[in-house]
Amino acid sequence: MLVDEGRDVLGRAECLELMRSVRLGRVVFTWRALPAVWPTAFVLDGRSVVFRVAAGSPVEAALRDETVVAFQTDAIEPGGERGWSVTTVGRVRAVRDPAETARLDALFPPRSPDAASERYLRLDCDRLTGTRFSASPRATATPAPLAP
Structure with a gap:
């Protein structure tokens, strides 16, 4: 499906596949009533984004269980002419199970x-x-002249 010129909507399966192809993304959340963006390494574990935070950090304080956040990742193809962007929105949860933590340690x-x-x-x-x-x-577009 074409959204606008030069921009195509991706299906869920393709979004997940693209997310698996990169390791860096951005968590978007509210910090002290203002928007904040925090770059982080991540893995796609099944259909969940998993990332690490330092215990006691301001980021951890802002990302309490059930806080609604967005997560965005993207890539630009070599040459810089094409790229993609994927965003997910949901509630963040802390991983507390020691066995799950050990399993995730092997992925990072x-x-x-x-x-x-x-x-x-x-x-x-x-x-x-x-x-x-x-x-x-577009091939028919004419660049605007530079101002003198």
Whole structure:
């Protein structure tokens, strides 16, 4: 389905596949009544985004259980002409089960020694949207002249 010129809507399966192809994303949340964006490494675990936060950090404080957040990830293809963006919105939950934490540890790079207090947060991809876009201008478009 075409949304607008150069932008196509992605289906759920393609969104999940694209999310699996990258390791960095952005958690979007509210911090002190203002929007905040926090870049983070993540894994797609089944149909959930999982990422780590430092225990006691401002980010962890803002992302309490059941807080509604958005998570966005994207990629630009080599040459910079085409790309995609996927966003999911849902409630974040802390991973508390030691067995699940150990399983997730195997999916992430090793923790640094000073990061022992990190914990995992999980966001189910219930509301998932994505687009594929082109940065190329239309062939008929004429660039505006530069101002003197």
